[in-house]
Amino acid sequence: MTFFFEVLIGGLLSGVLYALVALGFVLIFKASGVFNFAQGAMVFFAALTFVGFTEVLPGWFGLEPGSGLVFWLAFALALASMIVLGIATEKVVLRKLVNQPPITLFMATIGLTFFIEGLAQAFWGANVRGLELGIADEPIMWMLDEYNMIISKFDLIAAGMALVMFVVLALMFQYTRVGRALRAVADDHQAALSVGIPLKHIWAIVWGVAGFVALIAGLIWGARSGVQFALTFTALKALPVLILGGFTSVPGAILGGLIIGASEKLAEVYIGPFVGGGIESWFPYILAMFFLLIRPEGLFGEKHIDRV
Amino acid sequence: MNTANTTAAASAAPYLSVNNIEVIYDHVILVLKGVSFEVPQGGIVALLGANGAGKSTTLKSISNLLRAERGDVTKGSIEFKGARVDQMTPNELVKRGVIQVMEGRHCFGHLTIEENLLTGAYTRSISRGELKDSLEKVYHYFPRLKTRRSSQAGYTSGGEQQMCAIGRALMAKPEMILLDEPSMGLAPQIVEEIFEIVKDLNSKERVSFLLAEQNTMVALRYADFGYILENGRVVMEGAAKDLANNEDVKEFYLGLSGEGRKSFREVKHYRRRKRWLS
């Protein structure tokens, strides 16, 4: 039974981290109806830029490597880069594709993916780097002593950070003027334009915020498994979370994350051995698919309205 | 009606003027072939014409929504209060006071009616209280919306959506509204109500209107001036009263012949169509 709970809790914590990546998707989808394929690339770009700066900054300014100052300076610079990237995306890509069908915008973000991946590697090279956030990745001792259960401190803190972000963003969407405008844009670009919602600002804001989310996700995932191209794959983990929770819902993303995280781990442990293991690659998708059969727009997604 | 003095007061300076514009869609489809007209401050100008004449296109070129449909103003200029506005974004235009109500409603389906209305006030930085007042005003004009305020717009009836679209534009507190077929799909008494609202806003708050309307009868009743568009050209213009008395207009746009309105059942043949230009 301890084992069961260990797996369950571990899964839930990983789930929150999946949800963190999914959140980036949700933001952009909600605000523009675009399925942003580049989300994974943005996570990679953000983390790589951050690590890149921590490497070069000491040399530039004679700072002590690994110091808090370097960390925060690198963080600020990485965030600035993400915002610049967001604004540039709006200027060069989205503005020109207003009111186009979703699939076209989707494709544009695929182009963007290639671009960002190339850009990141052109700037910082393809090397794999380590990243230390200074949060020890070790089991919480009293849990281990008391219940013989392994729960990682790192995961717990990361999940906590993620949850704070979720709450803030969820509130913003529901209750602010900008949040409302974002949702309006997602419904109908042209109508949003017609009431004077400045698409460019909105998009720049959203992509900036998505960049911030990507940076956080990049830092956490980068600290877990190194800053390398594989960070782009975190997007793959986020997709089932996204469909399960619904493309448009921040709470959906988090609940979806919890469900996917927990069930995928439990399935791997309890079902995997019977079919040869490795089912984590598809299990979340199949699970999400069955969920969709019951609720076609995910748990909290906006219902597709078709009236005649 | 006090049409006469509004027109007189306004004719001094051109408020909105459209000068000889040409519009091409998709680089190949030429739709407007040199359209010019003016809207005086505080005026109500009707743009009339058959389906496909280019009314919506004209409105969209003023509000700069054309680019979103891969359309382009290739010639001519558009001026509002003396400044060229053709290169402005719709957002800047709304801030300057020009807002369009698009044909076919275009409500934000997933937002509630009230949220839809609130998006209309996006460009105004106002306090919560003022926002509430504006809302109340719209609800006052359209009580039906109040009862449906918390339903998602996508699930409301056609007419409710139309009201929502108009109400949304009102929330921006515009100086000039471009109304594209406001009466479409509305029950007759609501049509009247909407035009009364137009009248009201026009006389009380000096809001100018440019309306594209198929319901010529009503449009000419409320407008000061009218332009008739055919095939992307202005083929006739004049004071609303004069137009309403023009024989051709009477026959083709008002369905009135010499002996008054004909029953729809009596119109026997439809293979006749007179065009001023084609």
Place this chain on the structure above:
Amino acid sequence: QEQFIGLPSYRVGPYAAGGSGIYGGWIDYMQLINQRDGGINGVKLTWEECETEYNNARGVECYERLKNKGATGNSVFQPLSTGITYSVLEKVAEDKIPLVTMGYGRTDAADGRVFPWVFPLITTYWSQASAIVNYIASKEGGADKLKGKKIGLLYHDSAYGKESHAIMDKLAAKHGFTVEKIAVAHPGNEQQSQWLQIRQMRPDYVVLWGWGVMNPTALRTAARTGFPRDKMIGVWWSGAEEDTVPAGDAAKGFTAAGFNVAGANYPVIKDIQQHVYGKNVGNMEDKSRVGSVYYNRGVVHGIITVEAIRTAQEKFGKGKPLTGEQVRWGFENLKIDNARLSALGADGFMPELKVSCEDHEGAGVVKFQQWDGAKWNVVSDWVSGDRQLVRGMIEESAAAYAKEKGITPRDCSKEM
């Protein structure tokens, strides 16, 4: 006089870290030969890179594009990708270009009678698995101590990862230990459940048959669940700096196999630094990576390629560019003994090698290195696997392929 070598490389994407290191080392070594020796007996080496992105279709395109370049065509094709290897496996025989797949590709191609054009060289996955078991045995104090032990096999859930299954099962049966196979789905950046399972099973060792991000993640998660890292043995695709550095302290004590070692303290690397980087023609952007595991592996690629060409020149004429067919002969008759290694400045850097018509593997040994938190340290001599068992499996598998394809294996006694 120039000898052309086509390089189907990958420097972007998930595989780039390995690619840039290996191709960097390889190119630097060829540069060294050109700069220091003026080529191989006066024949300068030329090369052209072609980006494959590790994608099969693009690999085939590169292969076709490169094959007729240079005066005598491409001399050797080394795609560094199992997928591309398979895609050109049959073409190389038609085009008469040797295909060298060091540490990847088709294991049974070590049977040169069935695969005359393919050279896995030095070692194969099966030899490696067997060597790892032998290494564990030596740590435990003898093969008999393996009995009753439990070895966890944490593998990348792909064809690559599954290559380990058959041989491990055979070895387990032979030595009386048990294997617990645990799959990690690609890409493997989340292994919570696998390691909790491992914690339950309590294996004595865990063999990490991983790739890419799966490796540091495994190390980190092992640390988190309290599995001792010095009981984890990695394969050569799990044993580079790229695998340990991201794991931070969690990687300390981790041991991995390799058919080359890390370190810049070898004459050959020093020569590269002097003659290549000294003249500012080095290929690595990040010079600190010179001497890393992947870089040195690239140097091994370079050494073997150059030595094969040198060997072939002995037969077909010194100082002349050779055709792919002639270079193939060079590979098949390649013999690098310790004396030669010393001469090359690569003593202990890579194993001795003797290739023959039957045996395209030629060595079958690996060294084990342990990560101390900053660098790899060699902790064993060259360890061989169970050559007989492995060879048996190779021949069996090759024979099955020959049958399926209707290939009559060469009779090696008739060759030369």
Place this chain on the structure above:
Amino acid sequence: MLYREAGQFKASYQEDAQIFPIRQDRIGFIALMAFFFLVVPMVADQYWLQAILIPTLIFSLAALGLNILTGYAGQLSLGSAAFMAVGAFATYNFMLRVDGIPFIVAVVLGGLCAAVVGILFGLPSLRIKGFYLAVATLAAQFFIVWALVKFPWFSNYSSSGVISAQEVNILGYAFVTPEAKYLLTLVIVTVMALIAKNMVRSTTGRKWMAVRDMDVAAEVIGIRLMRTKLQAFAVSSFYCGVAGALYAYTYLGTVEPEGFNLDLSFRILFMIIIGGVGSIMGSFLGAAFIVLLPIFLNVVLHSAVGAALPPGFGSSLELMIFGALIIFFLIVEPHGMARLWQIAKEKLRLWPFPH
């Protein structure tokens, strides 16, 4: 004034419903076919045939398959590569296990297997729409590749999961030379493209498009949504399956399940979006674009200016330019190259007048 339809009158509906109603188009098409069937095999070298033309044709076929599903029937799918894998592995097993089975029959059966799997994974489309469906088709992608790796029977117990295609032999003629393989591929692709064209210009295609454009209205007209969607899934998967079989048999020779990864699925999706969603010709244009552009960039950046760039930078630059060009194309024409072509023709028709 060359490109005019003036003076070409159609006397019957049959004439009006031709694939190329305009004479100039017909002539152009015949010339093109003659070029590809007669001239190319004679002049193209092995590189062009094996590394460019054959894969372009095969990817065109896969793109065509996806276009039927996504472009015509409006069901977004990210699992095309998996259906290709089913086709390839099924064909392999038919060839392997059924003695003396003719190649074409094996390919068709392989395609049918893909169709069956396609229907299975198409079932959720009855309830799920848009991007939700796309992500659900990812389940197919991951599951199928996993299953092919996991169950060694599919690859005849080959230790590495790789299958090695048998020799293609039709009526005693062995297709071994690149020219022969090219012609075989070309024939199959041409025939299937014509069949696709026929489907989309008849009721079948109209039903697909109706479901795509507005499914409620389609249902009100009496179209059975379930049947139509599943039919599209089946046909599309069949096309992908055949493409997969050709991928194994006339192109690579040996394939591993992981070769049919998500990346390939995306690549096929790029093809139809760049080429033109809902256009047969677009599938071909898109495939050519996606196959050729990276090669072109690679040649330019590595062979031409490669020496001047730091290593690795060239490859990154390649990726950046590729991405930028995709975006550029979409901005110029969001509806793909096929639409660009159409607009060009419309302009040509009006030429020398601008409108």
Place this chain on the structure above:
Amino acid sequence: MMMNDMAQADTGAAAGRRIGEVILDLQNISLRFGGVKALTDISFDVREHEIRAIIGPNGAGKSSMLNVINGVYHPQEGQIIFRGEQRREMEPYMAASQGIARTFQNIALFKGMSVLDNIMTGRHMKMNAGLLSHMLYFGKAQKEEIEHRKKVEEVIDFLEIQSIRKTPVGRLPYGLQKRVELARALAAEPELLLLDEPMAGMNVEEKQDMCRFILDVNDQFGTTIVLIEHDMGVVMDISDRVVVLDYGKKIGDGTPDEVKSNPEVIAAYLGTSH
């Protein structure tokens, strides 16, 4: 009220058009969406060959009523009897196969297809060549295609949309789209045609044309028509009987004249200006 229906029909209808038996009978229909009561206990019938109008203020439930008739919405209560068959719910395609066609308030054309293809799609119920024969485009498929194309061309001629045959419908102005939608519905040769505000957004001239089309369809093919329209002129002129809905309830039913003078209807809908 029922009794003078026939008399009214006789005089009002053009010669040769005889209003027949009840073919559609709606009994006690109630429809709710969550808390919204779209329709409450509504009953009325439609007779063969008649033009039956439904009017009412916005949001009264008119469109919902049509949706109930052809199976898009499933009412919680009530019964629908169409040509003697009684049912409460069915799928839209079943309604289509029984001869019910319709147009939509918000145009629901297939935007990516040409006018011709849109109308051809309307005929698909009558085409039964299989997939294989379509693949080859030979034999039955081709024959069918041509045969039905002829029918479609008749509809195109009838509605005078020859010149836009090959245009993608998305590019057409609103009014023409409405006409194409009608064409698509007519192509199915329906027995019962449901029209949801077919004349919205048209000027008088176009409305006249549209009325003519509707009357002609009704005359020439004997098609029964249920019509929603806000233009009272049109409704009063061309319909045989009118149902008035308000807030989901029926507040009037009868001939145009009767409805016009019904005080409840005047209060709720017509207002005093008419």
